[in-house]
Amino acid sequence: MTYPDPQLLRFVPTPAFVVENGHVCFANAAARALLGAHIVGDDVRIALRDPKAIAAITSIKGGSETIEGLSVKGSRWRLTCHVLGTDARLIILEDQSVRVSVARAHADFVANASHELRTPLAAILGYVETLEDNKAGADETTRKRFLGIIRHEARRMQALIEDLMSLSRIEAVKHEAPTEPVDLIALAGEAASEFHGRAEIEFTSNAESAIVAGDRSQLVQVLRNLIDNARKYGKPDAPIRLSIEVTESGRVEVMVRDEGEGIAPEHLPRLTERFYRADTGRSRAVGGTGLGLAIVKHIVERHRGRFDIMSRKGQGTTASIILPLHGQGTMSSK
Template identity: 65%
Template sequence: MAVEGVHLLEHIQTPAVIVSRGQVSFANAAAKALLGIHIVGQDVRIAIRDPRAVAVILGDGGGNAKVAGLSVGGSVWEIDCKVIGIGERLVTLYDLSVQVSVARAHADFVANASHELRTPLATVLGYVETLMNPKAGGDEATRERFLKTIRHEALRMQALVSDLMSLSRIEAVKHEVPSERIEMVSLAREVGGEFRTGGSVTVSANCEEAPVLGDRGQLAQVLRNLVDNALKYGGKDGVVQVSLEATNTGWLLLAVHDDGDGIAPEHLPRLTERFYRADTSRSRAAGGTGLGLSIVKHIVERHRGRFDITSRQGSGTTASVMLPLRQD
């Protein structure tokens, strides 16, 4: 390959190597960072230890091949080989890891969502078919019990669809920074008041006002999800405490605490994953969708904030949100 061409390859960010008669005769900086500086002068079968890739590189016509784990475990790379002379090949490497990871995440999400919908739907269909039988459907007590179950499962599906739509809307605007002035103390008191019939919710603040730049509907959803979770999984007849603290460093700390049984440490890192539940049977019985904390995390990230959950078994759970205060 001409000297000018080699010089150009040295300045591109895509890993590129030249293979001459089965040996690596040149590697640009990106390739050395990926495969190691020792690859220059090395047999290509040792430099790239993948039979399919080597077959393409040493073949007569060039071509493409996918290689797994070239950089780190789980990574996926595409190797593109071009014949540039007799016994000489230009090999470029493209990182497909992000695309593959996103595609896998989407596939997992669809599979999980389908499973979550299939379970209550199967229950509804089973009970409806039973009620269509004159013997079961004619018994008033049985009919009432079955209809309550059908209603419960239908509400679960409705909540799941609603949460899925919320996630979709949040992701659609996640790169748009919210710009509306939202006063969080009054919003917290307003949302806390919505739960008068569902449990005891107290709201306290170290300031009269705590303005942030945000999306009012989404921030209200954060508060509702956290308070709802605290009421569902907190101790029986316990009090859910919502506190707001404006700090002198320009942040608002919003915390929602319950007096429940707490969460085992191994569950804490995964609580914001979609459909993850620390207690599956309890969550479903309470009508949970497994998406509430994932929604909270996405909204907080859109607002350039931070979200964390701390818990000790027997001492309750605290969900904390930090948001940047509006600097007037």
């Protein structure tokens, strides 16, 4: 039995490939980007090892299945297997992740965010009420001091609301892989110049340019947040070290190093949780919102990269991001 030329799948935007005798004989660009270029010629189980996928592909009738976690964690793909002939199958994959994440409510998150907003708000209300009192409000020094506190707390609320809004913007486009070519080295220069006069940044790189497929404003935000953390928690007089390395294997590693006190190992796994703080008092004092690293993690995940924090007590902290170079496809599934 014959079937149309698989080359026609080139025009299909969603991942699609043809299997003959248990081996992938043709895969379109979307399928190669999702599953790796190596799948052509490989056993189909190498391409898709999910048991439900294997069952659908090897069954005589074909059929549809839902596969979880195929691309990024929590993603959901619909696999449809059409029978082309006795030993030939057409596999089509559709991304249904957006529906899943919309369905997931962030009840905890809303509760936490409200709590975080209520604390400065309560302080503001308290001080305003005191100032309204004629006795306290009339005293010049008290009034100045209280207004200063009110301003500080209002700023905190403002920073928090800005971070909450950027988190929700990132969430909204979570499943859309960014495509714009962005030069991380140029971007690093830009981000560093924002800190001119506020922090000393030492920049090193092994390449002239490092182009990734990215979202420009989001990547600037990542660098800004990491540099800002290094500035807040690093050693006051020591420079912040920013390095960008392009590896032979087609990846870019961005590292931001400080020489601060470091972070105890038990906090490391939880730093990217929303509102998690290793040292609550200190975070409040330097105006942290508890969302900076959560934002970084979300953006890096959207860029199909990896984010890591390494730290030793007393030896400073290194935040690193690994992203695939433009045109290298996904580097890892998480």
